[in-house]
Each structure stands twice: as structure tokens, then as C-alpha cells.
Amino acid sequence: MGNLFCCVQVDQSMVAIKERFGKFDDVLQPGCHCLPWILGSRLVGHLSLRVQQLDVRCETKTKDNVFVNVVASVQYRAIANQASDAFYKLSNTEGQIQAYVFDVIRASVPRLDLDDVFEQKNEIAKAVEDELEKAMSTYGYEIVQTLIIDIEPDVHVKRAMNEINAAARLRVAANEKAEAGKILQIKRAEGEAESRYLAGLGIARQRQAIVDGLRDSVLGFSENVPGTSAKDVMDMVLITQYFDTMKEIGAASKSSAVFIPHGPGVVRDVASQIREGLLQASSVS
Template sequence: MGNTFCFFCGCIQQSNVGVVEKWGRFSRLAQPGFHFFNPLAGECLAGLLSTRICSLDVRVETKTKDNVFVQLLCSIQYRVVKENADDAFYELQNPQEQIQAYVFDVTRAIVPRMNLDELFEQKDHVAKAVLEELAKVMGDYGFSIEHILMVDIIPDPSVRKAMNEINAAQRMQLASVYKGEAEKVLQVKKAEAEAESKYLGGVGVARQRQAITDGLRENILNFSHKVEGASPKEVMDLIMITQYFDTIKDLGNSSKNTTVFIPHGPGHVRDIGDQIRNGLMEASSAQVNLD
């Protein structure tokens, strides 16, 4: 239900204020409610003003300090002050155009002093400066500026594309750094694993040789005790010759050829033993000379 009026009376709804004139001159403000007008005395309702908050969207195109053209989308929320509704009714014919003009003036004075990055970071500072200027000016005309919101900052499309490419390049660089660090850790862990593997392999070989030495010693002692007249040296020669032939056998089994030709004869057995013994003696002698 809206405002209703007749020739002698009228009803003004909530969030509205009426301007009453007498003989064409401002007389008083009519607050929400029922009012009588005396047309015989020259009274009449000249008009109505809404005291609700209104919103005005303003798009401003300007240039930053680093010569980038941007569009600023501002949302201005304003209202008529009840006590000064007569000023709002009589002083300004088109308040929206007046507000828009001041927004253009303030933003085009502040934004050219900022770089594009600073504009994005300090858009609240721009909105505050516009609010202070508008509140000071529009207050004299009966309007109150409630809020100013910097809704959006839209650079030129080519600039936006360049900014996205810069961002993408920075992220690619960061990804490369992380990838390099990951590869570095992988190489270090691989080297540590290889060193540990070699160490354990060496321990295994040492234990294997120790076991072979212990087994040979035990075999020599057992053979010497069980066979009378056999010296440890003779037993050692016999074991070494046996191992030699076992090695030849394994070589023949593992190779593609099933036959291995070696010198054979009754005297060759002693020669093999002498060769093995001489080799061990030469190795021992070389070790002594090194020490």
C-alpha cells in the first residue's frame, strides 16, 4: 500500500518524508502518518522523498602510475537525511549524477599515484578517500553517504593475460625447485642405500671367508686325529686339491660345454698341489714384504 492523498488530507508511509509548501514556499516537513492540508491557506504537498538506503553503481575508467588502464566498479550506498530533507528536495535536481561526478573526480586523482599491484592491495584506501570526499560534499545537500564498496578492479584484457602468464611462470619455477629438491633427496637416499648394500655385502663376504677358514681348520684337525701319520700340511694339500676338482666340476656344469679338458696323469696331481701351495706361499711372502 503506497502513499494516499486527497485535496485536504494525505497519508505518508513509513520510510518517507513529505515536503509541504505554503503559497509556493517551503513550509514544513511531513513525517510518516496522516496529515491535513489547508488549501484555503495555500498549503499543499509538494513532493515525497524516500529515506531508505539507495545504491548507485558507478564504473570509472582511469590509468595507474605504471600506465595500465583499469576500470573500477564502485557501489555507493546513500540515503536522505530526514532532518535535511528539504535541502535534498530543493538543492539538487539529479543527485545520482552529482555523486557520480565526485566519484570520477576523486578516483582519477588517487589511482594515477598507485601502481597496479598497489591498487589491488589498497582498494579500501581508495574507497575510504571517495567516502570522505562525498560525505563532506553531499552532507550540505541533505544526503548521507553510508558505504562505498570497491566491487571490482578490471584491468585491460592484455594486462590480465600478462599477469596470468607471470603467475603461471612463477608457479612453474616453484614447481621446478620442488622437483629438483625431490630428485636430490632421491639421489642421496639411493647413494645411502648403495653404500649400505656394499657394506652389508662386505660383511657377508668376510663372514663367508671366516666360515670357510673355520671349516677347513676343523676338517684338518679331524682328519689328522682320525688318520695316523698324516700331517696337517698333507691334509691341507688334499683338501685344496679336492676343492680344485670341485671347482672344475662346477665350471663344467654351469658352462654350455659339458666337457672340460685338463692335463691328466699320476704326476699331474702332485703338480697341481705344488702349484696351489706355491701360489699360497707367494701370496704370504708378498703380504709379509708389504708389512
């Protein structure tokens, strides 16, 4: 109906290309326009001024011979005052942009190792954007932004990278565990040494107390029972301790004991051995 009355409507964020007798005549902005078709004017197409996005997947190889798929996202739009160039100069805008992206990525990534590709993806995106801006501006297009949104190594390479990472973490964990075990052993040894030291002090004090007790017992018994010597008192004390020991061994339900020849007469032999040992020690000192 608009063509019948020589009127056309151009929507917002769009421009229309007008020709007259097959030759470019004007760029029609959004709104209503008179198009006298009887005078050879006609509308040949529309061009969007909105920002468009093109995702380009490019397979290439890194410096360390790892094949990767690099996904670049290019955001672009037609320049309003160069709409005629954008409409007439390029027949396949997306194909042209894709070709430039392939060219830059395949020239940049092979100079980098795989780890550097991940670290320098912003530099790669900037290189792609600069090249596209310089090339596409002559065709009436503006490059708004270029992003490297994904870097995908081969699945076997990713698995190997994960295994290397896991091995490194396991090695650190093993070192930490070994260090903790070392500290634990040191602390255990220090505790055992301290325990033995304190046990030695306890035994020394115990023996000192036994000696003091025996001395007091001998002196007290000798004073209260006339005619007894220190030897008689020691024999009696040893016999008493002997029977106390036998009583404790017999009372225990579960005990390990080494049986040696015993009897009341043996105690006298033990007493004589103790005395001989004491006399030898005193003579050596």
C-alpha cells in the same frame, strides 16, 4: 479524493515537500496532513529517507600502466531536517555522486601499482567516502558507507598475472621435487654403502670360515690317513670343489658361464697357482 477534501497522506520513511503559491512552505512528515489547496498550498513531491545504494563503475589506469575497472558501491540517504536542500538543490543526485566518485578514484588509483590497488582498496574507499561526505552534506545528503566491491584488470592482464603465479608455483614445486630427489639419492647411496659394508663383512666372515674349515679338514685327514701331506689333501679338496661347480653349472636351466680349458689335470695346475700365490704373498709380507 484526498485533494478534494484537502487531505494528503505521507507514507513511513518518506517526507513530502509543501509549497504555497510556488514557494517552499514546509516539509510534511509521515502521516495525514491538511492541505488547503484553495489557499494556494500544494504538494510538489516526495523524498525517501531510506538508505539507497548506487554502484559506480570507473575505468582508470594504475601507476604501472594497467587499465582497471573499479566498482564502488555508495550507500547514502537524505537527511530529514535538510529535506528541502535535498529536494531543491540537486536535480540529479546519482549523477552528482558518480562525478565525485570518478574524481576521487581517478586521482587515487594512478598513484598506485596494480598490486597496491588491491591491497589499499579500503584506503581508496575511505578517500571516496570522505570526499562525498564533505560535498554531499551541503546538499542535504548523508553518506552512510562507501565500498570498493570489485577491481577488474583487463582480461589479458589477468591472464598474464595467472601465468606468472602459475610459473612461480611450478618453480617452487620443481625446487621441492629436486630437493626430494636429492634426499632420495643420498639415502639410496647411504643404503648402498651400508649394504656393501655389510656384504664385505659377510664375505670376510665367509672366507674366514672357509679357511678355518679347510684347515680343520687338512689336519683331520692328515691325522686319520697316515702318509698324506697337506698338499695331497688340498688337491683333493680342490678337485671336489671343481666337480661341485661343474655339477651346479650343468643343473642350472639358465646360467651364464665362461668356459676355460678344464679337466682333472687342470686342477693340479690351479692348485699349483694358488700355492705359488700364497707363497709370494707370504714372502712379500
